[in-house]
Amino acid sequence: MSTVRLRHLADINPLTPAFDHLANDEDLTFLPMEAVWPGERLDISRHRTKESVATGYTRFQDGDVLVPKITPTFEAGRAVLVHGLRRGVGAGSTELHVLRPGPLIDPRFLLYVVNTYPFLKKGEAEMYGVAGQQRVPDTFLRDLPVNLPPLEEQRRIADFLDTETAHFQALTSKRNSQLEGLAERELALIVATLAGGGRKGEGKPTGWPWLPTIPADWSIGPVYAYFSTELGKMLNADRASGPDQRPYLRNANVHWYTIETDDLATMDFSANEVSRYSVRQGDLLVCEGGAGVAEAAVWDGRLQECYFQKSLHRVRRAGPVPVEWLMYWLRLAKACGVFEAEGNIATIPHLTGEQLRQCRIPIPIDGDSLIKRTSEEIAVLTSIRTKLREAQAVLAERRQALITAAVTGQIDVSTASGRGIEE
Known part of the structure; x- marks a missing residue:
């Protein structure tokens, strides 16, 4: 070879x-x-x-x-x-x-x-x-x-992997269908909440095809009237090596409802920037750009000191509406393609600070109680989703191991067969 x-x-x-x-x-x-x-x-x-x-x-x-x-x-x-x-x-x-x-x-x-x-x-x-x-x-x-076997052997390897990876694909597709079902249930819960939580009576039209009515005694208002927003600090080479290094969050850390802190980078934040760029328990962090644009999660205060980069918006409650309400509205809007329509989906869409502040959202009169019930139900769905994704990750690792072994000549594809594919 x-x-x-x-x-x-x-x-x-x-x-x-x-x-x-x-x-x-x-x-x-x-x-x-x-x-x-x-x-x-x-x-x-x-x-x-x-x-x-x-x-x-x-x-x-x-x-x-x-x-x-x-x-x-x-x-x-x-x-x-x-x-x-x-x-x-x-x-x-x-x-x-x-x-x-x-x-x-x-x-x-x-x-x-x-x-x-x-x-x-x-x-x-x-x-x-x-x-x-x-x-x-x-x-x-x-x-x-590239370790290159003869063309005939390449085709034998490809034929073998086409057959074996098809089994992985079938199981992956089955689990993807389960995940899609959970996502549909989640969005149905969010729609029900944002539309009034099952309250009866004549509704008020919103003008949004994806959330056509809300209770008549609710209002619609801009984000800036109910929350304070701030875009994080820009990263550059000097700040990455400055004297006051502190951990910060970036968009790669924030996903729907969850924030990962295992791989936090550090940046220089001076004493007069601490208040502006720090996060505290209850803050909502929203991705500004990238494939995860608009994804959002609430900071739980797990670290005594943490900050955020320009790729994130920090949203704080400044009135009667909980930040989770905005998070669920963003979740529904993203699923309905609102941000794709406003961004360049071929490259990297963005949700600028001004766009976020000007977003008009339904304003409930009982947001905290509605959010409590919805969050409890979504937490159950999220737990099930996490287990399914962990199973998917194991399956992907087995598939990759099989591909690696076949391509690098560690197994003889003329006698081997895929192993360990279980439902």
Whole structure:
């Protein structure tokens, strides 16, 4: 088995002449990052005209392998071999690397190469950029050493992995359906809460198709009238090495209803910045940008001292409405595509400070009691969801281990079979 640099096996981020040959008004497949998933989860249903994506987008064609370049999508192993594109051509997120296989490597084998554990770990180590916005450079791909068996053996390995990973995919799909069911139940609970918690009587129209009415005695008002908001501190090289280093949260730490603190970075916060950029128990933290735009969670005060970066908004209660009310409104609005419509979903959408302050939300007269009941029910759903995702993670690890063993020659695919796939 020879070792060959990937640049000799595939074109890295090549030109796509097939795109240039299309007329300006012809449709082609459009892939924002949320549509890029391996296997049957790849969503190629979106179309755009050539003219609308002529600048500022990545171009690709049938038979290309797409590798997400930005964290955390890269580490999630969401590379995909694309087929069935409209007119054989696509355009999409600038956060994608394009690998176009040459004659020495089977496209399916290449896909499995970029799904191995060593590839993902080495790529993660090569990332550059500020925390939360790190990317894999194309030089990593160009210089990647690939253990290359003969084409016939590559195809045998790919055939074996196609069969075995299909079993993993079937179980993954089943659990994804369970997760989708939980998400639907969660959104139904939120809609019921924001619409009045089951109160009877004539409703007041809101003008929002996704929440058409609220109780007649409620009002609608802007976020700034009920909460104080602040955008976090900008990170730069000087602040990352200044004398007053303190832990801070960034958007990668904040997910719906949960905040992770295992990997906190530090930044310089001077004494006169402590009040402005610190977080305290009961603060709502909202992601300003990235794939998780608008995701929000309440800080529980687990650390005595903690701060927040510019990629997050801090929201504090300044009136009768609890911050959880805004969190659930953001959850529903995000699910209904409100922020996609206002942002550039092909790159990185943003929820600016002014946009957040100007958001108009329903204002209840009994918000605290409504939130208490809803939070208890959502906590149960969240616990079930967590267990399912943990099971998914174990399944993904087993799949990746099998791919790594087959691609690196640790198992003989002519006699091996996948093991440990259990429902």
